[in-house]
Amino acid sequence: MNCLTFVPTKNGQATKAGLEAVSYAKQCGATVTALVVGELNGDGGAGAAGASKVLHMGDNLQDEGQIARVVAAAADAEGATLVVAPHDHIGRAVAPRVAVRMGAGMVPGVTGLLQGSEVKKNVFSGKAMAHVNIETEKKVVTTTPNAFGVASDGAAASVEAFAADAGEARLTVKGFEASSEDGSVPLPEAVRVVSAGRGLKGPEHWGIVEELAQAMQATKACSRPVSDMGWRPHHEHVGQTGITIRPDLYIAAGISGAIQHLAGVNQSKVIVAINTDPEAPLFKAADYGIVGDAFEVLPKLTAAIETLG
Amino acid sequence: MHFRGIESSVLTYLWGSFDVVIWALEVNHSMTMKFLVCISKAPDTTSRIAFTEGDTQFDANGVQFIVNPYDEWYALVRALELKEQHGGSVTTITVGEADCDPVIRKALAIGADDALRIDANPQDALHTASLIAHHAKQGGYDVVLCGKETIDHNGSVVGGMVAEMLDVAYISLATSLDLDGGKAQAKREASGGLETVEATLPVVVSAAKGMAEQRIPNMRGIMAARTKPLNVVPAEGGVQGTAVSKFELPPAKGDCKMVSADAPEELVRLLREEAKVL
Ligand SMILES: Cc1cc2nc3c(=O)[nH]c(=O)nc-3n(C[C@H](O)[C@H](O)[C@H](O)COP(=O)(O)OP(=O)(O)OC[C@H]3O[C@@H](n4cnc5c(N)ncnc54)[C@H](O)[C@@H]3O)c2cc1C
Ligand SMILES: Nc1ncnc2c1ncn2[C@@H]1O[C@H](COP(=O)(O)O)[C@@H](O)[C@H]1O
Numbered sequence: 001m002n003c004l005t006f007v008p009t010k011n012g013q014a015t016k017a018g019l020e021a022v023s024y025a026k027q028c029g030a031t032v033t034a035l036v037v038g039e040l041n042g043d044g045g046a047g048a049a050g051a052s053k054v055l056h057m058g059d060n061l062q063d064e065g066q067i068a069r070v071v072a073a074a075a076d077a078e079g080a081t082l083v084v085a086p087h088d089h090i091g092r093a094v095a096p097r098v099a100v101r102m103g104a105g106m107v108p109g110v111t112g113l114l115q116g117s118e119v120k121k122n123v124f125s126g127k128a129m130a131h132v133n134i135e136t137e138k139k140v141v142t143t144t145p146n147a148f149g150v151a152s153d154g155a156a157a158s159v160e161a162f163a164a165d166a167g168e169a170r171l172t173v174k175g176f177e178a179s180s181e182d183g184s185v186p187l188p189e190a191v192r193v194v195s196a197g198r199g200l201k202g203p204e205h206w207g208i209v210e211e212l213a214q215a216m217q218a219t220k221a222c223s224r225p226v227s228d229m230g231w232r233p234h235h236e237h238v239g240q241t242g243i244t245i246r247p248d249l250y251i252a253a254g255i256s257g258a259i260q261h262l263a264g265v266n267q268s269k270v271i272v273a274i275n276t277d278p279e280a281p282l283f284k285a286a287d288y289g290i291v292g293d294a295f296e297v298l299p300k301l302t303a304a305i306e307t308l309g
Numbered sequence: 310m311h312f313r314g315i316e317s318s319v320l321t322y323l324w325g326s327f328d329v330v331i332w333a334l335e336v337n338h339s340m341t342m343k344f345l346v347c348i349s350k351a352p353d354t355t356s357r358i359a360f361t362e363g364d365t366q367f368d369a370n371g372v373q374f375i376v377n378p379y380d381e382w383y384a385l386v387r388a389l390e391l392k393e394q395h396g397g398s399v400t401t402i403t404v405g406e407a408d409c410d411p412v413i414r415k416a417l418a419i420g421a422d423d424a425l426r427i428d429a430n431p432q433d434a435l436h437t438a439s440l441i442a443h444h445a446k447q448g449g450y451d452v453v454l455c456g457k458e459t460i461d462h463n464g465s466v467v468g469g470m471v472a473e474m475l476d477v478a479y480i481s482l483a484t485s486l487d488l489d490g491g492k493a494q495a496k497r498e499a500s501g502g503l504e505t506v507e508a509t510l511p512v513v514v515s516a517a518k519g520m521a522e523q524r525i526p527n528m529r530g531i532m533a534a535r536t537k538p539l540n541v542v543p544a545e546g547g548v549q550g551t552a553v554s555k556f557e558l559p560p561a562k563g564d565c566k567m568v569s570a571d572a573p574e575e576l577v578r579l580l581r582e583e584a585k586v587l
Contacts, residue, residue, distance in 0.1 A: 010500070015500070062506075063478065063508075064469075064479065064481070065472065065473070065478060065479060068473065087465075088500065089481070089482055089497070089498050089499050089500060092465045092466075092469065092481055092482065093469055093479060093481040093482075094469075095466075095469070096434070096438075096466045096467075096468070096469030096470040096472075096473065097469050097470070097472065097473035097479070099435065099466075099470065099550070100435075100438075100470050100473040100474055101473065104550060105433070105435060105549075105550025105551040106434065106435065106466060106550060106551065107551060108434075108463075108464050108465055108466050109463060109464075109465070118554065121463075122463060123461060123462060123463055123556070124352070124358045124460070124461055124463075125460050125461075125463060126559075127358040127558075127559070128358050128360070128556050128557065128558055128559070129556070129557045129558075129559065130553045130555070130556050130557075131553065131554045131555045131556075131557070132551050132552070132553050132554070133551060133552050133553075133554045134550065134551050135549070135550060135551060135552060136550050170477065170478035170508055170509045170512075171478045171479075171480065171506055171507070171508040171509075172506065172507050172508075173504050173505070173506050174505040174506060174507055175504070175505040176499065176502055176503070176504050176505070177496075177502050177503045177505075178501055178502040179501060179502040179503065180501060180502075183501075186500050186501045189500075192586070192587075216587070234484070234518050234519050235498075235503075237518065240354050240378075240460055241354075241378050241379070241382075241460075241518065242518065244463075248586040249580065249584075249586040249587065259354065259355050260354045260355075263354070263460075266559075269584075269586060270580065270584045270586045272576070272580070273565070283565050284562070284565070285562060286565045287562075287563070287565060287566065287584065288565065288566050288567075288568060288576060288579060288580070288584075289565045289566070289567050289568070290567070290568050290569070290570050290573070290576065291567065291570065292570025293570070296570065297570055297573060300573040301573040301576065301577070303573075304573045304574040304576075304577045305577055305587075307574075308574065308577055308578075308581075
């Protein structure tokens with residue numbers, strides 16, 4: 001099976017989510033060609049992750065409709081029956097268009113390998129999983145960020161220039177505002193997350209959350225009321241109506257654990273709850289818990305991490 | 310190519326027709342805007358999730374259905390605000406059976422002018438998108454809005470597929486949207502921040518948090534919704550690419566290991582040595 005993997009890059013290097021998509025395709029048993037549109041240094045890291053070849057189109061295309069045309073053309077040129085892209089912000093705009101162009105059935109946000117024509121994905125905001133059968137010969141899947149590892153044992157891949165008719169641009173990017181001054185990993189891709197809720201009582205108390213996050217090199221998150229009240233920015237809101245995260249470690253302080261909150265965080269590998277109320281529902285979803293006052297526990301935890309190095 | 314129950318010649322015809330851009334040419338670029346908002350029904354966020362028929366069907370027994378939050382709070386409300394600003398009309402479209410009518414009435418109560426229901430049980434995103442696109446092509450809409458994702462399928466797919474079928478621009482995960490002289494200006498979620506983008510109309514937009522504030526329907530809206538048109542049309546032009554073969558519930562979570570509030574170093578040790586996540 002030939003697979004074309006769409007790999008987004010940043011400063012010429014493949015993004016982690018992009019490399020996860022490459023390693024995923026390889027693990028599905030495919031011969032993987034990576035496609036990079038835009039800036040690329042060397043093979044961008046795609047070879048080590050499992051790609052045998054990289055197709056490179058240097059044009060800095062911003063309209064995902066154009067990128068989708070290039071992806072479909074590359075899939076065609078490679079005789080690929082499988083197209084994989086990360087389920088990140090770009091993949092979500094590109095992959096559905098590719099599926100339509102190729103007449104392919106598509107499964108977004110997969111969490112398991114493609115076995116035959118079947119693949120697993122989370123549904124009902126992580127409260128259940130579905131086994132989905134792709135009934136078309138050509139298939140498109142997007143991989144959930146941080147659900148699959150990145151292999152590093154592959155050889156450097158050869159890079160070939162690729163050209164295709166991308167059509168006209170109907171969307172242009174005019175600017176970018178970074179949301180995190182501290183340059184932390186964006187929430188959907190974060191490996192460690194420190195989150196806090198209404199139990200913190202006010203935005204002026206977030207210093208202890210920030211310090212723990214910094215000590216752990218974690219990304220900060222919050223519950224919905226906290227962002228609704230303007231204590232924290234919207235992009236930190238996790239849950240059913242916020243961002244869905246899948247870190248290795250999720251630490252939640254002063255968050256009760258409402259079902260809508262859990263829906264966005266229950267795919268975390270390890271959950272730690274810190275709450276004054278031993279009956280808080282979050283303890284039922286957590287792996288480790290501390291019954292205690294966040295104002296005392298968080299600084300102590302920060303100190304413990306700093307001393308242990 | 311093989312789609313269940315659909316001959317490939319029919320399919321080729323359908324794919325071919327997506328390239329027809331008459332839709333784009335018919336669009337009215339005056340300041341009166343035609344909005345189409347994709348409204349889906351979803352189980353209430355507190356619903357117990359269970360399955361029947363050998364874990365192949367969602368068990369809707371006792372489940373309260375709501376308008377998918379992204380569709381209601383952000384896509385619909387922003388369409389109404391833009392209509393108030395520019396004039397025009399807001400039509401909702403839903404692929405679903407008669408059990409969707411209560412959530413469609415809610416969208417009308419919030420302020421949509423009229424509603425269209427395509428009478429089909431949606432099979433997958435491709436199916437839903439092809440039915441929506443089939444209608445939208447004839448409608449001459451300037452802006453098609455949908456939600457960031459449905460809280461049951463968690464796809465984030467339908468909007469992009471509709472955009473491709475209509476051969477128009479797609480702004481995905483938008484957190485703001487404004488219209489100005491045949492162009493849409495938006496902010497959208499990007500890695501580590503927000504991108505400002507501009508797209509030519511017609512456009513498909515998927516709405517994420519930040520785009521608008523939730524509106525609670527008032528009594529007048531609820532009364533008016535009873536007599537607003539809810540047109541039901543048979544499904545035409547639908548194709549399907551995937552089918553769920555089985556649902557599964559996640560394994561039960563083990564016990565929570567409690568650590569004393571005075572011994573945070575013990576928690577750090579456990580996270581490092583036992584859980585191996587630090
Ligand atoms: C349709 C819908 C969608 C929703 N979507 C989301 C969503 O996406 N994300 C989300 O988070 N919520 C969502 N909600 C809201 C959700 O139902 C809860 O209201 C919300 O998660 C509660 O936030 P919280 O835990 O911060 O606050 P609370 O429920 O008020 O909990 C505060 C907790 O802090 C504890 N506490 C108090 N003082 C301290 C202290 N000093 N130290 C430690 N602990 C302390 C308390 O014991 C309590 O458990 C949604 C609701 C609806 C209806
Ligand atoms: N059955 C449906 N009828 C109308 N619109 C839908 C339907 N399913 C999904 N949508 C729209 O498409 C968006 C994305 O859905 P999904 O790709 O399933 O996550 C939703 O937020 C809705 O706006």
